[in-house]
Amino acid sequence: MRHYWLYILLLFGPVLPLTAQVEENTDFLVVLSQLDLSHMDLMHGKVKKGREVYSKLKSHAQVTQARLIKLLERKGVDYRSYCVANVISISASSATIDELAALEEVRKIIPDYRFQVPDDQLEKIQSPAARNIEMVPWGLELIGADKVWELGFRGQNVVVGGHDTGVEWTHPALIQNYRGWNEGLVQHSYNWHDAIHAISPLHQDSIITDSTNPCGLSISSPCDDAASSHGTHTLGTIIGFDPVTDYAVGVAPEAKWIAVRNMERGYGSISSYLEGFEWFLAPTDSTGSNPDPDQAPHVINNSWACIEEEGCNPANFEILQTAVENLRKAGIVVVASAGNSGNQGCESISTPAAIYDAALTVGSVDSTDTLSSFSSRGPVSVDGSFRIKPDVVAPGRMVLSAIRDNQYGYLTGTSMAGPHVAGLVALIISANPNLSGDVDAIEQVIFNSAIKKNDPEACQEGDSTPGQNALYGFGRVDAYAAVMEAINFTTxxxxxxxxxxxxxxxxxxxxxxxxxxxxxxxxxxxxxxxxxxxxxxxxxxxxxxxxxxxxxxxxxxxxxxxxxxxxxxxxxxxxxxx
CATH class of the missing domain: 2.60.40.3080 (Immunoglobulin-like)
Known part of the structure; x- marks a missing residue:
């Protein structure tokens, strides 16, 4: 109860002295000034943009954070510095918070809230051969991914990022496409990062031991700790392919993948997502050192939500928003699932990262090619923008993909729709490498080629972009049409x-x-x-x-x-x- 009232004060007021309210170390985020990168829109080429954006963000963070870090180190305070958004996460006492609040470079100090992965439903099967299932999963067939493969484009030379509950990297549908795997040799540096360093208190575990989390903490190799296999499943939908059985469950079965675990058994925090975004901007070695923006992925999938009940609200939306915007400036496509609150009707897209203009937001359709009842609707009202979201829709109900223990299973939710679009981005870049790093062009290709759908619920009022509505966005993605458009886009x-x-x-x-x-x-x-x-x-x-x-x-x-x-x-x- 004491901390609850503390959070209210922080969220709805200025930076205040906290001596009377906090008696023990608490997790906070210290927010500083953000760098304007609008000029980066004129730069072309993913590698060049990535290097330039990272260099500028890192330099800005080093200058503006210097005095804070010196103070924190003098006091022996645990902290983590970020540049993808100019933020420092800390676990500190009230006295330290008071001291930081007095510094002119500090814009605000907010609690580091925790939140969870959507509750998607899992149905397991042993393997694609264990039962009579479609030779091409219905979602891949609906968007025409199999027709793109016939052209020879399967995601070659493209890297995707899985930002989720982790990955069972040795799954037969995933291991061959892991960027860290090379003919029996494995290298996790620059290919895997664990942003989970503590057990989430939201689980309310009565006893915490070394085995409380089945994967452990701060682990050096990929592992999925979600009972639903959420991270394994979403990544499988992007790139999954088993060369032994010649069976593909992924849209781009020859793309490479890297990944970050950002949730502890389904619960994440603002800082764990920020840490993941930071690593994707410039992946590091296994010690967290030697960041290299050249190793950044082309696209990041984000099948998660930060809900209001767990602390996310307009007062702290800006932190992850800044990170998403800076990743986009660096030439990285950030895909976000719209959410599973469709039963709330219009304006139910209400959580990060789906609400952000810089994110490519994806709703869900069923096998009948109609909007899934659970798929959240726009427009986005929670931040006062009333922007039209989603941007597009993709298959999201009963999606077959890889799950833990070398099995396959069906999951339902917009978490499954987003990976279809992340995979489509890989196909587009594979077909036309000149589009790599040009997020605006990639989105234009996807929007122009999507199959248009009407909005029977009339969710939006006022102006919207022609061809876009608050249920289907610009329409249901069409991989074949998108790739054909991409081939001709720059030529x-x-x-x-x-x-x-x-x-x-x-x-x-x-x-x-x-x-x-x-x-x-x-x-x-x-x-x-x-x-x-x-x-x-x-x-x-x-x-x-x-x-x-x-x-x-x-x-x-x-x-x-x-x-x-x-x-x-x-x-x-x-x-x-x-």
């Missing part, structure tokens, strides 16, 4: 408007060879570029027609260019599959 300006009248490229997609035949040129030159601009083929004496072997070309997209003797170029897009 359209480089292709000739009348290209098909000038020359033909066939077959397209190509497998072993491609025939290039001009309808107008008798003499000229030919070049083939990959999407980074690197020249793959040059023929300075192109005479009307040629056949090129594509057997050794990496699968992906290419620009075929022929030019007449004056240098006038004509271009077409070519896809190569194997």
């Amino acid at each position: 359209a300006i480089r292709e000739s408007p009348d290209r098909r009248a000038n020359f033909n490229v066939f077959p397209n997609p190509a497998n072993e060879y491609v025939n290039v035949k001009s309808n107008i040129l008798r003499k000229g030159s030919l070049r083939v570029y990959d999407l980074t601009g690197r020249i793959i083929v040059t023929e300075n004496q192109f005479n009307e027609e040629t056949i090129l072997s594509t057997c050794l070309w990496p699968l992906g997209s290419y620009i075929v260019e022929i030019a007449d003797q004056s240098g006038q170029p004509y271009r077409q897009l070519l896809q190569v599959i194997h």
Whole structure:
């Protein structure tokens, strides 16, 4: 009761002396000034953006946190410093809080609340072969992921981040795609981080021992401590593939994964999520040292919610909001599940990270391609923005994926819908690597290609983006249409408007060879570029027609260019599959 009243004072008032209210160490978050990174929108390239954003955030944190850290170290106070949002988490006494509150660089001090993973329902099966199930899980088929695989795009060269209850990394559908696994050799540095360092008091365990958490604390290798296998299941929906049985439960079965455990048996805290976001911005080695933004994932899946009953409210929304915005500036797509409060009707999307404009928020549809009854609706009113959410919807009911103990199982919830979209992001970048780091472009591709749905509940009032509503967002994602749009997204300006009248490229997609035949040129030159601009083929004496072997070309997209003797170029897009 004493701490409850303390929280009310902190949330609804300025930074106040706490000597009379706190008698023992309590967990708090000290919030400092945040860096304006709006200029980063003009920068292109994920690696370049990631390095620049991390460098600027780290420098800003070092300067603004210096005096606080010196004080904390002098007093022997446990703390953790963050730069993804300029925050320091501490466990401190009332006297220390009073001293920090007096510093001019401190904007506010708030409690480090704890919250939990959504209550999704699990039905176990032993393995895909143990019962008569669909050869392609219904959700993957509905969004057309299997059709994208036929084009040769399966998430290659893309890294996804699982931000959840942990992972059973040795599961046969996950181990081969773990970035830390290489032909029997394992390296957890830069590929796994545990943000759980203490048992959550919300469990109200009567006795706490070393085995209270089945995985332990601050662990050095991946483990999933959720009874529902939540983190294992969500990651499986993104990348799950068992090469022995040749069975895929994931949208992008050749993408690599890294992960953070941010919940202790389903309960998380603002600081545990912030620690996860910090690590994804610049993954570290197993000791937490030597951060490297080049190792950051392309997309992070967030199937969790911070609910009001557990302390999250507009007074502290800004901390995780800042983290999500800075990750986006660094070129990382942040996917968030909309929530399972659809029974509350309109305006039921009300929790971080789904409420944030910078997040790609995902609702759920059933196998009938209609909105799931549990899927939370927009608009977002809890923060006064009334922004239209979700952004899109994806399959979320009875989704088959990997679970603990090398099994498979069905789970239901928007937690299952979000991973479909995280996997789609991987397919898009695999098909067009030039989109890597361009979050705006990736979202535009997904929104433009989504199958539009009407809002029979008329949840929104006033202005909204054309084609978007507060039930389905821009629509149900269509992986095949999105990938086709992605292939042409950055190449359209480089292709000739009348290209098909000038020359033909066939077959397209190509497998072993491609025939290039001009309808107008008798003499000229030919070049083939990959999407980074690197020249793959040059023929300075192109005479009307040629056949090129594509057997050794990496699968992906290419620009075929022929030019007449004056240098006038004509271009077409070519896809190569194997």
